[in-house]
Structure formats: structure tokens, C-alpha cells
Amino acid sequence: MDEKRKAAFEVGIKLGALFHQFIGVPVSEKNAKILEKAIESCVKLQPYVINAEVRIDTSKIESEMGYESLRPDMLYAKVEVEVNGEKAVGVLEWDEKMKYPMMKLL
Amino acid sequence: MDEKRKAAFEVGIKLGALFHQFIGVPVSEKNAKILEKAIESCVKLQPYVINAEVRIDTSKIESEMGYESLRPDMLYAKVEVEVNGEKAVGVLEWDEKMKYPMMKLL
Amino acid sequence: MDEKRKAAFEVGIKLGALFHQFIGVPVSEKNAKILEKAIESCVKLQPYVINAEVRIDTSKIESEMGYESLRPDMLYAKVEVEVNGEKAVGVLEWDEKMKYPMMKLL
Amino acid sequence: MDEKRKAAFEVGIKLGALFHQFIGVPVSEKNAKILEKAIESCVKLQPYVINAEVRIDTSKIESEMGYESLRPDMLYAKVEVEVNGEKAVGVLEWDEKMKYPMMKLL
Numbered sequence: 001m002d003e004k005r006k007a008a009f010e011v012g013i014k015l016g017a018l019f020h021q022f023i024g025v026p027v028s029e030k031n032a033k034i035l036e037k038a039i040e041s042c043v044k045l046q047p048y049v050i051n052a053e054v055r056i057d058t059s060k061i062e063s064e065m066g067y068e069s070l071r072p073d074m075l076y077a078k079v080e081v082e083v084n085g086e087k088a089v090g091v092l093e094w095d096e097k098m099k100y101p102m103m104k105l106l
Numbered sequence: 107m108d109e110k111r112k113a114a115f116e117v118g119i120k121l122g123a124l125f126h127q128f129i130g131v132p133v134s135e136k137n138a139k140i141l142e143k144a145i146e147s148c149v150k151l152q153p154y155v156i157n158a159e160v161r162i163d164t165s166k167i168e169s170e171m172g173y174e175s176l177r178p179d180m181l182y183a184k185v186e187v188e189v190n191g192e193k194a195v196g197v198l199e200w201d202e203k204m205k206y207p208m209m210k211l212l
Numbered sequence: 213m214d215e216k217r218k219a220a221f222e223v224g225i226k227l228g229a230l231f232h233q234f235i236g237v238p239v240s241e242k243n244a245k246i247l248e249k250a251i252e253s254c255v256k257l258q259p260y261v262i263n264a265e266v267r268i269d270t271s272k273i274e275s276e277m278g279y280e281s282l283r284p285d286m287l288y289a290k291v292e293v294e295v296n297g298e299k300a301v302g303v304l305e306w307d308e309k310m311k312y313p314m315m316k317l318l
Numbered sequence: 319m320d321e322k323r324k325a326a327f328e329v330g331i332k333l334g335a336l337f338h339q340f341i342g343v344p345v346s347e348k349n350a351k352i353l354e355k356a357i358e359s360c361v362k363l364q365p366y367v368i369n370a371e372v373r374i375d376t377s378k379i380e381s382e383m384g385y386e387s388l389r390p391d392m393l394y395a396k397v398e399v400e401v402n403g404e405k406a407v408g409v410l411e412w413d414e415k416m417k418y419p420m421m422k423l424l
Contacts, residue, residue, distance in 0.1 A: 005220040009302065009317040012224025021232035023130035023175060025339055031359035038356035041349035045385040064204040067363040069129060069178055090221065098170040105221040114323040115408065115423045118330025127237055127338035137253035144250035147243035151279040173257040196327065211327040235387060236341035276416040281341060281390055310382040 007081055007088035008105055010048045014079045015092045015103045018043055018054070019072070027074070028067035032056045035070075039077075048081040072101040113187055113194035114211055116154045120185045121198045121209045124149055124160070125178070133180070134173035138162045141176075149185055156193075157186040178207040219293055219300035220317055222260045226291045227304045227315045230255055230266070231284070239286070240279035244268045247282075251289075260293040284313040325399055325406035326423055328366045332397045333410045333421045336361055336372070337390070345392070346385035350374045353388075361397055368405070369398040390419040 022039055036054045043052035055076040061068045068074070073094040080089045089106040128145055142160045149158035161182040167174045174180070179200040186195045195212040234251055248266045255264035267288040273280045280286070285306040292301045301318040340357055354372045361370035373394040379386045386392070391412040398407045407424040 004217055005300075006317060008217040009220040009224040009300075009315075012221040012226075013228035013315055014224075016225035016228030016230075017232045018228075019175075019232075020130050020229045021343055024126050024178075026360040026363045028363055031356070031363060034352070034356050034359050038349070038352050041352050042344040045344045045346050045349060047383065062205045065206050065365065069125075069207070071177070072175055088217075088221075099168045100171050101175070103221075103225055105218060111322055111326040111406075112423060114327040115330040115406075115421075118327040118332075119334035119421055120330075122331035122334030122336075123338045124334075126335045131233055132254040132257045134257050137250070137257060140246070140250050140253050144243070144246050147246050148238040151238045151240050151243060153277065171259065194323075194327075209327075209331055211324060231387075232342050236338050236390075274417045277418050281337075281419070283389070284342075284387055311380045312383050313387065 003084045003086035004088070007048070007083040007086045010081045010083060011079055011088045011090035011105065012103070014043055014046055014049060014052070014081065015077060015090050018077055019075070019092060019101060023070055023072060023075070025070045026067050027056055027058065027070045028061060029058045032058045043079055048083050049079060050082050051080040053078045075101070109190045109192035110194070113154070113189040113192045116187045116189060117185055117194045117196035117211065118209070120149055120152055120155060120158070120187065121183060121196050124183055125181070125198060125207060129176055129178060129181070131176045132173050133162055133164065133176045134167060135164045138164045145183070154187040154189050155185060156188050159184045181207065215296045215298035216300070219260070219295040219298045222293045222295060223291055223300045223302035223317065224315070226255055226258055226261060226264070226293065227289060227302050230289055231287070231304060231313060235282055235284060235287070237282045238279050239268055239270065239282045240273065241270045244270045255291055260295050261291060262294050263292040265290045287313070321402045321404035322406070325366070325401040325404045328399045328401060329397055329406045329408035329423065330421070332361055332364055332367060332370070332399065333395060333408050336395055337393070337410060337419060341388055341390060341393070343388045344385050345374055345376065345388045346379060347376045350376045357395075366399040366401050367397060368400050371396045393419070
């Protein structure tokens with residue numbers, strides 16, 4: 001039980017961290033791939049992480065300047081952790097109906 | 107001349123800093139005032155700053171959760187610096203036509 | 213069981229979020245109290261949070277400029293959430309031996 | 319004259335922005351290069367930028383966890399902008415004596 005809770009706690013940390021670290025970062029089609037890889041590399045350094053996947057939806061860029069400060073509705077992430085054999089997977093995904101960056105424990 | 111350039115440089119630093127530090131911060135009508143004061147207090151600590159004014163427009167909150175991660179279109183700031191007697195004033199204000207958080211040197 | 217895991221996940225989100233949102237914020241003795249209150253107000257807006265306590269240790273400021281970009285070793289936070297009657301408490305505290313901002317589920 | 323001031327303002331924005339966006343990002347020898355490239359890519363998207371160079375000094379990592387939240391003393395950046403033919407170059411570099419991330423207009 002404690003490992004299950006700990007795994008859920010750890011995956012929550014990673015999603016909260018990546019959202020608040022990277023929201024606002026300048027992004028366009030030009031650098032979306034390198035940003036995705038950089039964000040994944042940051043998550044993978046953190047304790048207990050066994051996988052991380054990040055996607056940025058550049059089709060939502062609206063600015064006339066050709067790039068945008070990364071918005072919550074452009075960001076998807078899936079993080080998997082393992083704590084003493086117990087795995088947990090968390091997902092960050094924009095909920096268009098709620099207008100909210102929903103984080104869920106799978 | 108050098109003081110004029112230096113003052114412009116310093117006010118640019120402050121606007122870039124506050125935007126990228128605080129975009130994403132959870133905000134609603136409940137804490138907008140304390141956030142404005144906290145952001146102003148952060149700017150005023152920095153070198154050469156003689157005044158800072160921050161406003162958050164909570165009428166733009168769209169989320170069904172009752173609060174929002176601070177978005178660029180909700181944030182206004184005006185910062186004044188003085189370097190060896192030369193003053194410079196910079197403003198951060200959302201440009202609705204460009205869909206861009208425009209920073210201008212007055 | 214699911215509520216216990218969900219509560220742990222939610223408190224993890226809040227600690228990860230506050231750390232990565234606010235590290236780097238300019239702080240001195242002058243604005244530490246308002247910053248603590250502002251950070252607490254941000255955490256309290258988020259879903260399931262029933263209490264949040266933040267402390268910034270300004271005795272660790274080293275810069276000759278009289279203020280500092282908030283460092284991990286200066287920041288303490290305790291967050292309590294409740295999900296369908298299940299509570300979880302998480303703490304962020306600098307571990308001087310590990311030189312690491314340790315987050316623990318109580 | 320106005321172009322000189324404007325160029326200084328713009329390069330200030332970029333240095334303030336990159337510092338406050340990326341301080342706190344998890345970094346080790348494993349991902350320092352991809353982070354440097356990602357940060358440079360973000361700066362280069364912004365208006366008037368003609369060059370950006372970022373270096374992260376991983377020799378300063380102290381944490382027992384094998385990675386560190388990016389600290390001001392680990393970060394160097396040089397940004398060049400051009401506004402209507404007027405160039406300006408700004409540098410962010412840790413000042414060990416002042417214990418401060420000094421930003422200078424060259």
C-alpha cells in the first residue's frame with residue numbers, strides 16, 4: 001500500500017513540476033521537437049521515473065509573431081514512475097470542456 | 107548616452123523577468139491583489155528600480171475550476187528604473203490584435 | 213484505496229508545482245512575508261487543497277545585492293489535501309546532507 | 319539614438335526572460351547539451367534576436383541525487399539583437415564575488 005501511495009505521490013510531483021517549469025517557454029514549429037526532448041530529459045533525471053513522453057501542439061499557435069509562450073492547452077505529458085516495484089502512470093492533458101490542464105492518475 | 111542605453115537595458119530585464127517568472131501562477135479573484143503586490147515587491151528589489159505597478163485582469167478567467175494559470179493576456183506591468191539620473195519606463199501589455207504580450211519602452 | 217492514491221497524487225502535484233513555479237523569484241527580508249502569503253494563496257486555489265504553509269528562510273541570502281533569486285535550500289512548504297474524505301500531507305524541505313529539496317508524503 | 323535604446327531594451331528582455339524561465343530546470347551532464355540548445359532555440363524565436371549562446375556548467379552540481387535544479391551560478395548566456403541596423407549584445411554571467419547573476423550590456 002505505502003508503495004502505491006508513494007508512486008502516486010512521485011508521479012504527481014513530476015507532472016506539477018513540468019507544467020509550472022515550462023509554461024511560458026517560447027515555442028514554434030521550429031523548436032517544438034527540441035523542447036519536447038528537453039522537457040522529457042528533465043523529467044527522466046528525477047527520482048523513480050522510468051519513462052516520460054511530452055508533446056507540444058503547435059497547431060494552436062495564434063500569435064502574429066510566429067511563436068507563442070507555451071500555453072496549457074498546447075501541452076500533453078505522460079510520466080511513468082516505479083517505486084519498489086509499484087508503478088504509477090500520470091497524464092497531463094488539456095480538458096477543452098473544463099478549460100483546464102487536467103492531471104490524471106491512470 | 108551610455109546611461110540611456112543602460113537604463114533601457116535594465117528596464118527590459120525587469121519586464122522579461124517578471125513575465126517568465128510569473129506566467130502560469132494560479133490566480134483567481136481571491137488572490138489577484140496579493141499576487142499583484144508580491145510581483146511588484148519582487149521587481150522593486152532589483153537594481154535601479156524606482157517604481158513597479160502590476161495588474162492582473164481576472165475578468166479573463168475562463169476555466170471551470172474557478173481559477174486559472176496566469177496567462178499573458180491577463181497581465182499588465184509598468185516598471186520605472188533610474189541609472190545615474192537617466193530614467194526609463196517600460197510597459198508590458200497584451201496586444202489583442204497581434205495576440206502577443208508586447209513590451210514597449212516609453 | 214483509490215482515494216488514498218489519488219490524495220497522494222494530488223499533494224505531489226502541488227509540491228512539484230510550487231517548487232518549479234517560484235524558484236528564482238527575487239526575495240529578501242523585505243518581501244519574504246508577502247511572498248509566503250502569495251505562494252500559499254496560489255496553492256490554496258488548486259483542487260482538493262485544505263491547507264498550505266510556506267516558509268522562506270532569508271537568513272540564507274548570500275548575495276551582495278541584498279536580495280536573492282529564491283533557492284531550493286531557502287524554501288519549506290507543507291500542503292494538505294483531501295479527496296473524498298481521504299487526507300494526505302506532503303512536505304518540501306531542503307535536505308542539507310543530500311543537497312536536495314526533498315519532498316515527502318507524511 | 320532611439321534604435322540604440324530600443325536594442326538595449328530588447329536584449330535586456332531576452333536575458334531577464336531566459337534566466338527566470340529556466341532557473342530550476344532539472345539538469346545533469348546527461349541533458350546539459352540538449353537544454354543549452356533548447357534554451358538557445360527559445361531565445362532565437364524572439365523578436366530582433368540574431369544570435370544566442372547558452373552554457374551550463376555541470377561541474378558545479380553538488381546534489382547527491384546526480385542532478386540539480388539549475389542554479390544561477392551554473393548559467394552563462396550571450397544574446398545579440400539587431401533593431402533597424404543597431405546591434406546590442408548582452409551577457410548573463412555569475413559574479414562569484416557579488417554572488418549575483420550579473421547581466422551586462424557590452
